[in-house]
Amino acid sequence: MAVSGIAIGHTPFFRTARSDYWWAEWLIPSLGLLTFLVIYPTWAVLQGGNYSFGNYLAPFASPELFGSAKAWFGAKPAWYPSWLSGSPAMLALWAPIGFRVTCYYYRGAYYKAFLLDPPQCTVGEPRHGYWGENFWPLLLQNSHRYFLYFALIFLFILGRDAWDAMWFADPATGKEVVGIGVGTLFLTVNVTLISGYTLGCHSLRSWIGGNRNQFSKIPLRAKCYDCVSRLNGRHMAWAWASLLWICSTDFYVRMCAMGVFHDYRVLF
Numbered sequence: 001m002a003v004s005g006i007a008i009g010h011t012p013f014f015r016t017a018r019s020d021y022w023w024a025e026w027l028i029p030s031l032g033l034l035t036f037l038v039i040y041p042t043w044a045v046l047q048g049g050n051y052s053f054g055n056y057l058a059p060f061a062s063p064e065l066f067g068s069a070k071a072w073f074g075a076k077p078a079w080y081p082s083w084l085s086g087s088p089a090m091l092a093l094w095a096p097i098g099f100r101v102t103c104y105y106y107r108g109a110y111y112k113a114f115l116l117d118p119p120q121c122t123v124g125e126p127r128h129g130y131w132g133e134n135f136w137p138l139l140l141q142n143s144h145r146y147f148l149y150f151a152l153i154f155l156f157i158l159g160r161d162a163w164d165a166m167w168f169a170d171p172a173t174g175k176e177v178v179g180i181g182v183g184t185l186f187l188t189v190n191v192t193l194i195s196g197y198t199l200g201c202h203s204l205r206s207w208i209g210g211n212r213n214q215f216s217k218i219p220l221r222a223k224c225y226d227c228v229s230r231l232n233g234r235h236m237a238w239a240w241a242s243l244l245w246i247c248s249t250d251f252y253v254r255m256c257a258m259g260v261f262h263d264y265r266v267l268f
């Protein structure tokens, strides 16, 4: 389908009449996105080892499909491609990554950060027209709702990881006992923040509240819609908090696995 661009008045690139620190509002999120949305996750996903420490599993290696004895499907089978030597979750991580990359908030943020489209409001951009998301590969952004279905499944997977992080082998008896370690806290806060982010999704809000004119006839759905709307109102905050925390949690587990950090814990 042929689509015409909309011509816009052109201010020279990076020029503006603004006298505030608009460039800091562009630079800081850009560096944050580059570090926590691109560099660290790419590094973590490419790591094939040091992703678990006792009952802790690094989030970028979850679900552990193949690998250790605790993996969902046991050791890597003969057919497993050797070039997929990174995280044991490599076959599944396309879902949460796709969900985040197509998120309405992140789209606006990384268009500003990386495509400078525009860098900030009323600041000159490099293009002379506006084309929207009407062409490939940006048409893929419309798949956000489908990624949402998979992202909801991941909440259970990460919840299970947090649950497992509460069960430790007693050093004296070798039996499993309940406890809380620093890693338990990391993994529990991780699933909490990712739930706040996922359950505040714009697509989920439209899924729950769409096609209904009279909420009074569906009180349970109206309650759910209220909850999602409340989370949605702070979607940007949830997006950043969950992004920073998942990277921190992953880093913490890897550092414990490498013997760099000591995991303090209390067993009951």
Ligand code: FES
Pocket (backbone or CB within 6 Å): 099, 103, 104, 105, 106, 144, 197, 198, 200, 201, 202, 203, 204, 235
């Ligand atoms: Fe951000 Fe759906 S809009 S997760």
